[in-house]
Amino acid sequence: MESVPVRCPACRREHAYITPVYPCPCGSPTAPPLMRGAPAVPITHRTWNDDWVSVRCHSCGRRDQWPHPELCCPCGTVLRIPVRPVATRGITQAAAGPAAPSPVPPSRTAARPRPSFRPLVIRTARDAVSTAALYLRWLGYRDVVQPEVRPSSRIDLRAAGLVAQVDATTRPTPLRDVECLWLNALNASVAAVLFSLAGYTDEARSRADGLAIPLFVLDLTGTPQPANGPADELISVGP
Template sequence: MEAVPVRCPVCSRDHTYAAPAYPCPCGAPTAPPLRSGAPAVRVTHRAWNDDWVTVRCASCDRRDQWPQPELCCPCGAVLRIPVRPADAAAPSDATAPDTTAPPGPPAAPAHIPLPRTAAHPRPAFRPMAIRGGHDAVSAAGLYLTWLGYRDVVQPGTRPASGIDLRADGLVAQVDTAAAPTSLRAVECLWLNALGAAATGVFFSLAGYAADARARADGVGLPLFVLDLTGTPQPVNGAADELVSTGA
């Protein structure tokens, strides 16, 4: 698997990043080709078109839309990793002629989830601005509905468990505190989800402590950060998977 060095432009921490591979409909594992030496760009604003790239399967030459490779630095910055264009040759193949047939135009990202995902495409998410804690919970509820959860409801009074939103097979929590979400909060949601035989999803306005991130990664709990536009940003692999597959 191709790996490239990545330096965070915020804290100058060095990383090594390899793009995740996803199965093409032909069955071959396919990953976006990374541009070695190109600087990573910090994500400060989400736009649907920027979150997808066109990738060519080396086995069948199919072009599809795949998630833009991103890396979450421990400093809290989300970094977008540059990729080579779908029609660009890999460095080792630069002199080899391309004998494949020209592809048709790729479909729009909003209409092509990951190839293994189900069927109904989602339109672009329409966020609501966050001006307070209640807005943050409402924005998270809108996003969960957009992901495909039905009848997302907010308890009239917040229970001691901290659960802010529920749906069939779902419990979710929204942390509106100014400090990063703690390990304890992540573990409590995970345990509540286990007890309810449901999927747990966490939203935070201030990000997550490093140990909270590590625990969520270990148990497969999706973590999202909410910005003030009301657009949730996935910050771990489980969240990326949830965005790709939907409910």
């Protein structure tokens, strides 16, 4: 684990900060690369872009969003630790903007041929979950499990390497649902997929694109339709 000296600009106290390590879905430990010598910055207000940082796994090359390293000084000041930007094709993240993590292994280029999907007419919220389960199996996910009672995490379906949520309400799925699903997937080191009957807010769609979460819209005939680029990629490439 990497350790860097950090001075609090408020009280001038010195700290030795140890980089947090997170598990990449490939199993390798991954840590944000800290910028030695760069001053820590006090946090006065929070935004999503500042609270998360793009990190590349040195083993598999996967690029994901991880919590930005922070340190809480005993004086009460919360400090953000500077992180080296991730370079992509000769352009740094700071210049090119944050990139979405890839939802599929880079070595995969095409899915195996599938038979036509047989939809299930949706009359109830339970039907919506059952349709999503059928669709995930059709995409190629194994061991799709539908719990009898929806857990507090709001995860409706689990499969090998996947968690999925099904929003059967009549309102567009909000940003919070996308972020909560992503955090659940992050904690379990698996991928995530979201289904919705009423579509998505613009903020939810934009965030899902940034996190590479496939979004599908369910119609009452039971045929899921891709609602963003990651969903199109999942259909063409497979899990």
